Amino acid sequence: MEFHYPNGKKFSPKPAKSSAVKKEKSYSHGKRGMTLEDDLNExxxxxxxxxxxxxxxxxxxxxxxxxxxPxxxxxxxxxxxxxxxxxxxxxxVYKGHYVDFEAKETRNRTSFPLQNFHQHQLDHMKQVTAQRGIAFVIIRFSLTEEIFLMPYVQLNNFWERMLKGGRKSMTKKEIEETSYSIPLGLHPRIDYLKIIDHLLK
Amino acid sequence: MEFHYPNGKKFSPKPAKSSAVKKEKSYSHGKRGMTLEDDLNExxxxxxxxxxxxxxxxxxxxxxxxxxxPxxxxxxxxxxxxxxxxxxxxxxVYKGHYVDFEAKETRNRTSFPLQNFHQHQLDHMKQVTAQRGIAFVIIRFSLTEEIFLMPYVQLNNFWERMLKGGRKSMTKKEIEETSYSIPLGLHPRIDYLKIIDHLLK
Known part of the structure; x- marks a missing residue:
């Protein structure tokens, strides 16, 4: 058995001058090949x-x-x-509001495995919500580059269902019904603040 | 020249079961020997x-x-x-408010060196303040166990003075005049939320 990095992938150290590499990537292949983390950092x-x-x-x-x-x-x-x-x-922080999220992606096409998250992360998001922070997850279907923002409360419903013996993933349809789609842009790539504006209304 | 860890001290890895060690420490020596980081974590x-x-x-x-x-x-x-x-x-997050701080201690008795902070940290606290977050530093005179909470705006005044060629530290008297003293307690040890309550009024 091989130990993998928590996100299920092997850890690959980034070169010190990663911005140059990123640019080259984005010029030669457009938006393809960027991880969700790259896009969120940008x-x-x-x-x-x-x-x-x-x-x-x-x-x-x-x-x-x-x-x-030495x-x-x-x-x-x-x-x-x-x-x-x-x-x-x-x-x-965004306009005085505390913002807190986890970001995960899958290569599945029709469902998102809940094993991408952990009980203590759900606990943390619950605590944040109790303190009137804004807690959510950003999930990406990498093969189709579809990105969703799912508020903590919705994620917790699926989590509870799993704990009660239900399915261990969320179907794409369930995600579409409970989350906000974020179109992939150029600058910024994943404009999730727009969704937060909507949540704050 | 020896490279030191950013806080100016050699890095000493903590044992995995640090809580047990901490407890022993606190029973046998009272509050002495705890670092500022230990006290804040607690x-x-x-x-x-x-x-x-x-x-x-x-x-x-x-x-x-x-x-x-392997x-x-x-x-x-x-x-x-x-x-x-x-x-x-x-x-x-505290009651819906974003809270952001840096914590540093000195073994000096009469002044606190500004070299404990860095320009990019001041920049970060400025950005946080612009987003209506609560930014500050917690500083400790370790030999006398005196702890102060200094809001970002006050720290920035001393920082600007240094950049203009002024002194590279804040005197104890200046700190007393611009900061909030936090008495060392048992549970919690450093009750800085009380000061934040005051700042929010």
Missing amino acids: TNDYYVHSGMAVIHKKPVPVQIVNVDY KRSAAVIKEAYFKQASTTDYNG | TNDYYVHSGMAVIHKKPVPVQIVNVDY KRSAAVIKEAYFKQASTTDYNG
């Missing part, structure tokens, strides 16, 4: 630089075991392990 | 568990270069480097 950069919101992805949580301090150069982490995040990956 | 745990607020420390940002995927066991990060954080360390 979106959040756009929001910060245009003064619309301050929302960031949290660093990958790592349990550091051994660090080397003379005349930077400290090197020699042994560390991936930890499961205790919260969601993204949070920040 | 405070935030208290807030979350009592349903008062959802505020967490972000993971330490790390640039991962090399990961080993068969039948967890992925091991073999080479990684500390990255400078692009935001502050703590954020979350």
